[in-house]
Amino acid sequence: MSANQHSLLLDRGNLKRRNRFNKAVEITSTTAAVLAVVVLVIVVGSVFLKGVSALSWHFLTTPTALFGESGGGISNAIVGSAIMVAIAAVMAIPIGVLVAIYTTEFAPPSIAHPVRFVLDILNGVPTIITGIFVYGLIVVPQGHQSAFAASLALAIIMLPIVARTAQEVLTLVPGTLKEAAHALGIAQWRTTLRITIPTAAGGLITGSLLAVARVAGETAPLIFLSSIFGQGMLTAPGEALASIPIFIFRSSESPSSTAHTEAWAAALVLIAFVLALNIVARAFYARSRKRMGA
């Protein structure tokens, strides 16, 4: 009996088999994680290695060359992207935060839950469908594409991201803070604007930055909302403007290797912007959680 019990603790028989299986699963899991990181390194690495050679001051500050000519840059695409994303952010961020204020501060659960559900569905709508919607809403009646139409589509894509992250941080604001404000007789709207929002500011900025990062690389709706644009540096949102995603998309479909190199360089600019925004957003989030003691 005692010998038998002793043998249970030794690495043989059944236990050996179990330990081996355990080891196999551990190795598989670790391999999967390594694989994911390796894929990231390969993708970002290819963009960096192939893009950095074409990247130059000239490339960043010169508008796209005429068709068939080389030596152009992406300054018009950078400016166009910036304009479209900025207009989208101005539309989506205030509305998204307001939606979150409504569901967390005012609405009863019977309304807040359906609104959250609608936001989740909106977040799940393929971006190309959002593009078709805005195409029917603006491009068809106006008869031409415009950067504003693209901005509206990007704003619709941003809205659920901003609203959902804002909801999450607003619920994290300690109830004691709001109660203290109420106890001092401060009106609800002042409490919300002066206490709740400033306390949650870091988290709200995080959500907004993540939403900006997400739409900065968004391509699908731009294909039919802002893809037929004139030459040179254009800035009027009423007409179609160039953008970095469309530049990458066009160049990637081109058979010319010069175009491919330019696509890599533009991709490097975009990926650097998106990843930098993500890192900044994370920093804000960490700070904000610390501040709220969560």
Next chain:
Amino acid sequence: MEAGALSNPVLRARRNLTDRIGDPLLRGLSGLAAALAVVVIAGIVYEVIHLAWPAIQQFGAGFVTTNDWNPVTKRFGAAPFLYGTVVTSFIALLFAAPISIAISIYLTELAPRRIMRPVATLIDMLAAIPTVILGLWGILVLGPFMRDTIEPALHSVLGFIPIFDGDPSAFGYLTAAVILTIMITPIITSVTREVFETVPDDLKEASYALGATRWEMVRQVVLPYSRSGMVGATILGLGRAIGEAIAVAQVIGGASLINASLFHTGGTLAAQIASQFQNSAGLQKASLAYLGVILLIFAVIVNVIARVIVQRGKIEDFQVTETEAAAL
């Protein structure tokens, strides 16, 4: 408590003018914003159906089963793209779901804390890469690699199966499926990891105390506890996969007929819209919008199912936040 203050007429009268305007104003503005979100969803549904209407009238329900897309004969059908969407998304899930769960097991159960954080962040970064860049990488790096290495290998070993028959090519269903896998793995991972982190430590410790190995603990405690979260995360990933237009359009090759071989070029609903909507007119444009209607139905169903499953798994958490909200 705040409602009490409002219902007292003396207190209400003493509140200054800005507060009497400010409260209903903020409530009204924020309510309006919430209503706007609902209006946008309704608008999307209306507008897509509106644009598709000529094709819906012309082809009816038979559109779904028509294996043809011919602008010359003006005969359009969704079958090739439905097939492409289902095949590419299914393969992507087949890879992404187990990989994501394995990564989550590593991150929550195996990795030391100082490794877990950076690795989790790196995987989230993978989710942040714009899909047009994944597509560019797919065209110039992955595609040639698939054509020269992976597909010939699959063909030589499994070539007797029709899906692995045919000539290797850089663009096709399989390349698109691999790109989708890379795209949705970080999305599924971030949700499953969060769900795994909510498994109570005392349950895990109880399992270890009974002599379970790490894997046995995971199988008997973590996985059953997280089942709804994992299923929800996977379906969420599926939603992203079927809706992806750009990266797929870049690497699937743009053929509009069903082909059994995974190496062959094809199309998906979203990719077909992305590559043809701009340069089409009349019935073809309406047919593309009809593809959009089908895609929208797919996406909404998938997302509703995912949310319901994830929420059912989180019901206890929600009750907590609601009690907290009620306490305010």
